Amino acid sequence: MDLLGLLFFTLYVILVSALARRTLGAPIGWPRSIAVALVVLTSAYGAAVAVVKAAGLPFTEEALRESPLPYVALAGLALVWVFLFGLVALVLLELFMPTGALPPVRSLFTGWKDRRRRARRYARITAIAVKHGLGGYLRGRRRTAPVQGMAKTARALTAALNEAGVAYIKFGQMLSTRPDLVPEVFTRELSALQTRAAPEPWPGIEGAITGALGRPAAEVFASVDPEPLAAASVAQVHAAELRDGTRVVLKVQRPGAQRQVEADVDILLRLGRRLQRATAWGAALGVQRLAEGFAASLEEELDYRVELANMQAVAAEVDGDRLRVPRVHPEYSSRTLLVMDRVEGTPVGDASELLASFTAQERREIAERLVGEVLRQITVSGVFHADLHMGNILVGPGGELSMLDFGSVGRLDSGARSSLGLMLAAVDRDDSIGATDALVDLLDRPEDLDERRLEREVGQLMVRYGSGLGGRGASDMFAELFPVVLGHGFSIPPQIAAAFRALTALQGTAAAISPDLDLIQAARQQGRLIADEAMSGAALRESLEARLMSLLPALQRLPRRVDKITEDLEQGRFTVTVRPFADREGRRFLTDLVRQGVLAALAATAVLAAIMLVTSDQGPMLAPDMPLYTFLGAGLLFVGFVLALRALVLVFRDDTP
Structure with missing residues (x-):
C-alpha cells in the first residue's frame, strides 16, 4: 500500500509539474518544476484545512458526509491558489535565475575529475592574467583600454597568451587577423605570437606515426629522420623517404595534443561566455561568438585531412610554373599525419x-x-x-x-x-x-x-x-x-x-x-x-553563354507578361498587391504584440470582475462565512493572475534564434 501511495504521489508531482510548464507556456527546467510541484502538493492539505475553517465549516467527518460540495469547492480553491503561488515562484526563478544558468543536477554527482582539472587550469589562466596586469579586464572593472595605454595592454595580452599555451596562442593569432574587431596596435603585437616548442622525443613521435598509419612505419617508409625539421606545440615535421625512393616530409601531430587543445578550448569557451555576460568590452567585442568560431576553425586545423583537401584544391587551381604546391599522398595520410613531397x-x-x-x-x-x-x-x-x-x-x-x-x-x-x-x-x-x-x-x-x-x-x-x-x-x-x-x-x-x-x-x-x-x-x-x-575570347564567350542561359527563361516569358500588363491597363484591371507582413519576422513581432495585449486585457478584466465579486455582500452563501460570490471572485482572481503571469513570461522570454 505504501508503494502504491508513493507511485500515485510521484504521478501527481509529474502531472503538476507538466501543468505548471504548460500554464506558463515557457520551457522551464524540469528540476525546478518538480521542486515547486512537491511544495505545492505538500502544502495543499494544510491550505485546504485552513480555508475550510476560515469559511466557518466544521471540520468533522459527519459534516463532510452530510454536505460534501462546500468542502470540495473550498479545498479546490485552496489547491489552485497554492498552485498559483508555485507559478509565481517559478516566474521569479526564471527572471532572476533562468533555466540553464545553473549546471544540471547530474553534474553534482559526475565529472569531479574534469572539474578539478578545469579549476586548476582556470586558476593558472587567472594567475597569468593577473601577473601581466590584465586581472581588471577579467573582473569587468575596466571597460576598455585607454588610448594612451593600448600599446602596453597589447604587449601584456601577447605575453599572457604566449605563456598560457598553444590554444591561447592560436586564439591570439586569430585575433591578429581581425583588424575589423581589434585596434591595429593589438593586431601588430599579436601577430608576433609563435607556437614553437621543444621537440617531442622520437619514441613518442614514432608511436604517433605507427598509430596514424595503422601499421609499422617501416612498411611505408624506407627511412624517417628522428631529428625534426620544425617543431611546434601541436605538430612536428620530419624528413622521410618512401619505399620507392620519393623524398617526403611528415607532419605528425604530437601525442596528447588533441586532448590538451580540446581541454583548453573548453576553458576558452567558458571564459568567452563569462566575459560576454560580465564585461562591457566582452559584449562589445562579441567574445563568445569569437571563441565559438575559433573552436570550430581549430577543430579543422587539428584534422590534417582538411589540410590535405585544401592542398589538393589549391594545387588544382594554381599555375605550377609560377608557384608550386607540394604533392600530397592521401593513401598514407590521416587525421593526425600528413605526408607530402619534400620541396x-x-x-x-x-x-x-x-x-x-x-x-x-x-x-x-x-x-x-x-x-x-x-x-x-x-x-x-x-x-x-x-x-x-x-x-x-x-x-x-x-x-x-x-x-x-x-x-x-x-x-x-x-x-x-x-x-x-x-x-x-x-x-x-x-x-x-x-x-x-x-x-x-x-x-x-x-x-x-x-x-x-x-x-x-x-x-x-x-x-x-x-x-x-x-x-x-x-x-x-x-x-x-x-x-x-x-x-x-x-x-x-x-x-x-x-x-x-x-x-x-x-x-x-x-x-x-x-x-x-x-x-x-x-x-x-x-x-x-x-x-x-x-x-579572352573563349573565356568571354563562355561567360556570356552562361549569362544568356540564365536569362533565357525570363526573356521567353517577357512578351507574354508585357501583353498581360498592357491588357490589364487598357481594361482597368491592373492592380498592385501590397503585403506589409510578408516578412516572417514582421508577422512574428505583430503576433507576439497582439498576444501580449490580449492577455493583458483579459487579465485586467478578470481581476476587475473578481474584485467586484469579492466585495459583493449579496447572494447565496456557500458556507457560514463564505458567500458564493466571494468564492467565485477568488476563482476568477486566480484566472486573472495566471493570465498576468503568462503575459509577464511573454515579455521577458527571449525567443531570438
Missing part, C-alpha cells in the same frame, strides 16, 4: 642570404610572380592560401616559389570574385564611384548607408595611394580601409576578411623578397594581365 627551398623570413645572391631585377620578378599568382587565386579561381606570412613561402635556389601550411584556405564565390575584381579595376582607373559600388556589392550593405560620404572617403584613400605607396605598405592601405567600411556600419564576411588578410600578409612577404617592389603598381600590372586572361 627544396628556404622560408622567405630566413632567406636573406639566398635572396642577396639574386639581382634586384630578378628579385622583383620573383615578387611580381608571387603577387600575380596570389591575385589570380583570389580573383579568378576563388581558392587561395589565406595565411601568406614569410614562413609559409619557400624560395628555391633558382628562384622557385613554393607554398606550405594549408591549414587556412579561403574560398570566394563567383559574385565575390567579380566584385573584388571590379573594385581593383576601379582603383586602377582612379574611379572612386566604381570602387564604391563594387565595395558595397562585396560587403553586407547596412540599412542606413550614406553612399555619398563613403564615396568621398574611398576617393580620398585612392588619391593617397594612387601614385605608389610613398614608402608605406599595402598593409597600411588595408588597415585604413577597414575603419572606413566599419565606420559606415558594414559587416565583413569571414571569407572577404580572409582575402584582405591574404593581401595584407602578401605585402610583408613580397617586400622581404624585393624591398623596392611597389605592390600597388605590381598588383595593377598583374591585374591587367588577369583581366586580359578573363576577357
Whole structure:
C-alpha cells in the first residue's frame, strides 16, 4: 500500500509539474518544476484545512458526509491558489535565475575529475592574467583600454597568451587577423605570437606515426629522420623517404595534443561566455561568438585531412610554373599525419642570404610572380592560401616559389570574385564611384548607408595611394580601409576578411623578397594581365553563354507578361498587391504584440470582475462565512493572475534564434 501511495504521489508531482510548464507556456527546467510541484502538493492539505475553517465549516467527518460540495469547492480553491503561488515562484526563478544558468543536477554527482582539472587550469589562466596586469579586464572593472595605454595592454595580452599555451596562442593569432574587431596596435603585437616548442622525443613521435598509419612505419617508409625539421606545440615535421625512393616530409601531430587543445578550448569557451555576460568590452567585442568560431576553425586545423583537401584544391587551381604546391599522398595520410613531397627551398623570413645572391631585377620578378599568382587565386579561381606570412613561402635556389601550411584556405564565390575584381579595376582607373559600388556589392550593405560620404572617403584613400605607396605598405592601405567600411556600419564576411588578410600578409612577404617592389603598381600590372586572361575570347564567350542561359527563361516569358500588363491597363484591371507582413519576422513581432495585449486585457478584466465579486455582500452563501460570490471572485482572481503571469513570461522570454 505504501508503494502504491508513493507511485500515485510521484504521478501527481509529474502531472503538476507538466501543468505548471504548460500554464506558463515557457520551457522551464524540469528540476525546478518538480521542486515547486512537491511544495505545492505538500502544502495543499494544510491550505485546504485552513480555508475550510476560515469559511466557518466544521471540520468533522459527519459534516463532510452530510454536505460534501462546500468542502470540495473550498479545498479546490485552496489547491489552485497554492498552485498559483508555485507559478509565481517559478516566474521569479526564471527572471532572476533562468533555466540553464545553473549546471544540471547530474553534474553534482559526475565529472569531479574534469572539474578539478578545469579549476586548476582556470586558476593558472587567472594567475597569468593577473601577473601581466590584465586581472581588471577579467573582473569587468575596466571597460576598455585607454588610448594612451593600448600599446602596453597589447604587449601584456601577447605575453599572457604566449605563456598560457598553444590554444591561447592560436586564439591570439586569430585575433591578429581581425583588424575589423581589434585596434591595429593589438593586431601588430599579436601577430608576433609563435607556437614553437621543444621537440617531442622520437619514441613518442614514432608511436604517433605507427598509430596514424595503422601499421609499422617501416612498411611505408624506407627511412624517417628522428631529428625534426620544425617543431611546434601541436605538430612536428620530419624528413622521410618512401619505399620507392620519393623524398617526403611528415607532419605528425604530437601525442596528447588533441586532448590538451580540446581541454583548453573548453576553458576558452567558458571564459568567452563569462566575459560576454560580465564585461562591457566582452559584449562589445562579441567574445563568445569569437571563441565559438575559433573552436570550430581549430577543430579543422587539428584534422590534417582538411589540410590535405585544401592542398589538393589549391594545387588544382594554381599555375605550377609560377608557384608550386607540394604533392600530397592521401593513401598514407590521416587525421593526425600528413605526408607530402619534400620541396627544396628556404622560408622567405630566413632567406636573406639566398635572396642577396639574386639581382634586384630578378628579385622583383620573383615578387611580381608571387603577387600575380596570389591575385589570380583570389580573383579568378576563388581558392587561395589565406595565411601568406614569410614562413609559409619557400624560395628555391633558382628562384622557385613554393607554398606550405594549408591549414587556412579561403574560398570566394563567383559574385565575390567579380566584385573584388571590379573594385581593383576601379582603383586602377582612379574611379572612386566604381570602387564604391563594387565595395558595397562585396560587403553586407547596412540599412542606413550614406553612399555619398563613403564615396568621398574611398576617393580620398585612392588619391593617397594612387601614385605608389610613398614608402608605406599595402598593409597600411588595408588597415585604413577597414575603419572606413566599419565606420559606415558594414559587416565583413569571414571569407572577404580572409582575402584582405591574404593581401595584407602578401605585402610583408613580397617586400622581404624585393624591398623596392611597389605592390600597388605590381598588383595593377598583374591585374591587367588577369583581366586580359578573363576577357579572352573563349573565356568571354563562355561567360556570356552562361549569362544568356540564365536569362533565357525570363526573356521567353517577357512578351507574354508585357501583353498581360498592357491588357490589364487598357481594361482597368491592373492592380498592385501590397503585403506589409510578408516578412516572417514582421508577422512574428505583430503576433507576439497582439498576444501580449490580449492577455493583458483579459487579465485586467478578470481581476476587475473578481474584485467586484469579492466585495459583493449579496447572494447565496456557500458556507457560514463564505458567500458564493466571494468564492467565485477568488476563482476568477486566480484566472486573472495566471493570465498576468503568462503575459509577464511573454515579455521577458527571449525567443531570438
